[in-house]
Amino acid sequence: MKKISFLFLMTLLTVFAMAVQPGNMPKMSPLQPENQQENALTPKEQKEGWKLLWDGKTLNGWVSNRDGVVPQKGWTIQNNELIVDLGENKGGGDLVTEKEFKNFILEVDFKLTPGANSGIKYFIQPNKGGKGYNNVGCEYQVLDDVLHPDAKLGKDGDRTLASLYDLIPALKTKPFNGINQWNHARIEVNGEKVTHYLNGTKVVEYTRGTAEWKALVATSKFAKEVGFGEYPTGHLLLQEHGNEVHYKNIKVKELK
Secondary structure (H helix, E strand, C coil): CHHHHHHHHHHHHHHHHHHCCHHHCCCCCCCCCCCCCCCCCCHHHHHHCEEECCCCCCCCCEEECCCCCCCCCCEEEECCEEEECECCECCCCCEEECCCECCEEEEEEEEECCCCEEEEEEEECECCCCCCECCCCEEEEEECCCCCHHHHCCCCCCCCCCCECCCECCCCCCCCCCCCCEEEEEEEEECCEEEEEECCEEEEEEECCCHHHHHHHHCCCCCCCCCCCCCCCEEEEECCCCCCEEEEEEEEEECC
16 A cells, blocks of 8 residues: 555656746736737727737838838738748838837837847937937846856846846846747836836836936936937837847827
């Protein structure tokens, strides 16, 4: 009887060990249900005021930061995904929304490839006296923290995934679904208060315009950018950084 109990216990331990391998861990993400159509809003979302920023088929509503027109290269639309720098299709520059936003909630699903670097920026401003847009703005970092060297630069991890790039590091215990897996970014801007979420967990929170904010900017790479992060409105931007990154389900809800 004792021998049978011991064998049963060993079997349970083996099954448990297999179940908790990294590849078998459950995904900690509020991604939309499998039966929901990609790049589409539910009736509930429509009623709540959500709008699609990307229709899943075209680049309508988006332009290149370089010249303010739709880029002809660098961005691939495939299998309901918006892919930057896929294969040989590179060098298209950043994508910027034609529309400006003030108070909003932005949600984006993204998938990193090994070693990739990209970003989701906000408060982007038009170039002064020229075409296109300045690509400097507050950035939700999209990065492979293990393989990309930028994760080791900056201060205290402030260039890692979901951080406010070069300013505030994301929560170290942030839930990440992994490389080549879909993850969910959420950015909330309500007045001067800004929050970053990764897969449903708050990972960064800050208030613009305060003495603390100005001190952070003064010691960052943006120290010489006049009014950095303090514009009342701005455009949204998906960054092209030379690496393949996938995006989908890009939607925004404007707040009063």
